[in-house]
Amino acid sequence: MSVGRFGPILRPDSATFRLWAPAASEVAVVTDSTHEMAKDDNGWFIAEVAAARPGTRYHYRIDGGLDVPDPASSYQPDDVSGPSELIDHSRFQWKAIDWRGRPWHETVILECHVGTFTPEGTYRAMIGKLDHLVSTGITALELMPLADFAGTWNWGYDGVLWYAPDHVYGTPDDLRELIDQAHLRGLMVFLDVVYNHFGPEGNYLARYAPQFFCAETPWGSAIDYRVPEVRAFAVDNALHWLDNYRFDGLRLDAVHALAEMGEPSILNEISRAVGVLARQSGRHIHLVLENDDNRAVLLDPSSSIPDGKYRAQWNDDYHHVWHLILTQETHGYYGDYTTQPRHLLARTLRSGFAYQGELSAHRGGRARGEQIGVLPPTAFVNFLQNHDQIGNRALGDRLEWTADARAIEAALAITLLAPMPPLMFMGEEWGATTPFPFFCDFTGDLADAVRAGRRREFAEAYETFGNDVPDPLALSTFRSAILAWPDFTRSLPRHAFVKELLRTRRDELTPHLANAAFASAELRQNDRLLIAYWRLGDNALLHLRANVSDHNVTNDASPMPGRPIWGGEPPARLPAWSVFWSMGAI
Incomplete structure (x- = not known):
């Protein structure tokens, strides 16, 4: 055999x-x-x-x-x-039979965790929120990992049975119904998958197939993709989600942590196999990476079908520099962005990554990243918050807890109207303050080890906040993360603000984004006045002018070209945290 x-x-x-x-x-x-x-x-x-x-x-x-x-x-x-x-995947009667997906340049992502997205925490309960996403302007729902994990609450990155959607959220057909209902509304659905490790509880592979593993990582045993059977397991898994459940795309978690990729790399093989499926089915299928190494060579958003590469990468640089500007936090990896942070923001706007081969002090002084070459803006998924950047904090606190509301709205106005695909975390679209702390449901020695690890990682926070730091193993911690949905019949200024931004994106930008290209970005007025341009399709020119500070600044640049699409005509003095966009012709 x-x-x-x-x-x-x-x-x-x-x-x-x-x-x-x-x-x-x-x-x-x-x-x-x-x-x-x-x-x-x-x-x-x-x-x-x-x-x-x-x-x-x-x-x-x-x-x-x-x-x-x-x-x-x-x-x-x-x-x-x-x-x-045993599950018969062919029995489900799909209703969105003509759905073929949406092109990548139309993507606006909302990331969510199934168990905390609704009070019920199920696939079917999510269906009741899909109309809210559509009316907001979201075009893609991204689910955090579903692979079956031990216990009844978990972020999903401790999955051990990669092919089984976790039972606590519902049955496989419940998941299919969610995806089908999303497609009927024009929503894409993406899934986060983890191919760099298995979770620490419930994985028996080492007992009868130790060839699966080659080393230990901070998260668990590393996987050896030099072994043909192991490669097949991952490739078939990607196809399983895309074919049997009709997900529109996958986001591969932390591929920099893949210990042995094999030859050709497992990333290349997954992409090519997915390309075959896309070609045979006539569907738009999108593959996205999380990769701390900023490897531009892995990306290619312009090909209609995956052929060894990936549409885009989550752009941590963009998040980190904005987080520093908004909160003044400089610990951990934010330390790499303390020197002229607004210049680094400008770099992400004119060429994607802030780190394209420069030395990273946070990473021991080694070089990080690659030159992006001719990659377009659509290769970079930009965000201000996601599950990691909220949950990997001692309190699981969102930007709303500490940052100035005007500054957040300025950052949103730039993020949601720049030509890069934007991503928001569930509730961010209305300014939710619900925390999203790390949680899992382990027992015994493993639970003690997780608690001890969190105490080491956040020792300073434990000294400052003491018992206010949530216990990652407690049911109360999981329950605290359940999203507190507001009454949308009332006025919600932040939600109205985001809806209008996304309406502007849909009407003004999306028709021109398929052939977008980077152009320039610069700073003036003591690095407070940000000016940026992008060349879009159909000879369109997108122009940004923004005051990215809490001081008024003189608008000493020439008049904005074209017609205003956001903010109106910029005045002679730009108020603090004000943003202006225009569209013209090249």
Whole structure:
């Protein structure tokens, strides 16, 4: 048997069970009865079970003593250590049958966590919020990871069963219904996936397939993509989400932490496999990276079909420099942006990354990043907040807790109307103050280790805030993160502000963004007056003029070209935190 797909193969009157367990001597699949599996020379075990049907629960018995779930389980109704359930992915009756997605340049993302997005914390409860997203101007809903994790609350980055959407949020068909309803409303749905490690609880692979792993990382055992079966597991997983659930795209978490990518790299292979699916289905499918290494060579937003590269990268540089400007925080990685932060902001606006090969003090003085070359603005996903930048703080506090409201709105006016795809975190569109602290549901020694790790990481915060620092293992911490939805029949100034920005983006920018290109950005008036240009499609020129300070500044630049699309005509003296946009012809 050669390298092939993982997980059972359902037939009308039977199921073929497959498990790669090269370190096992004997494996049986256990349903209502026990079925011994035959082993080939490559470590694959196989058995045909006539009585197996959709809904049949099963597990694998390793060497007569260890019962484990299927690593490619499609559903775990009793959590990560319980039996797996056979799922027929072809049974769901899709209603948005003509949906083919949306082109990348139309993307406006709202990132959310299913368990805290609504009080119910389910896939189906999210459906009731989709009309709000559409009316706001969001075009893409991005879900934090769903791969089944241990316990009943978790961010999702501790998933151990990559193919199974976590049972605490609902069934696989509940997830499909959410995606189908989003598509009926014109919303894309993206999924965050984690291919650099497995979570620390409920992963049994090392017991029967230790070849999966090659090293240890801060998050868990690193994955060895030099092994063909391991590569197939990840590639098939990406296709599983995109095909069986019709997600419109994937965001690959922390690819800089991939220890062994293999040759060609696993990133290249995933992209090419997804490209085949996109070509066969005629769908727009978008792949995005999180990559602290700022590797521009991996990006290509202009190709209509993935072919080894990725549409875009989350631009941490853009966030970090704005966060420093808005809060004056300089600890940790913000220390890399303390020298002329507004000049670094200008650099992100004129060429994407702030770090394109410069030395990073936070990273021990080593060079970080690559020159972006001819990459367009659409290769960079810009944001002011996301799950990491809120949750990886001791209190899980949002910008609204500390930053000046006028400054936040200026940053939003720049972020949402610049030609880069913008991303917001759930509730940011109305100025939510609900915290989003780190939470997980581990027990015993693992729970103690997580608590101890957080205390080391945030020792100064524990000294300052003491018991106000939430316990990451407590149910109350999870509950505190449940989004407090407002009454939208009342006046919500921030929401109205964001809606108008996104309406302007849709009407004025989006028709021209497919062929956008970087042009220039500069600072005047003691680095307070920001002036930037971008060349868009159809010979359009987008112009920004903004006072990115809390002092009034003289507008000493020439008149803005074209017609105003936001803020009107800039006056001779620009008020603090004021933003003006215009559109003209080249």
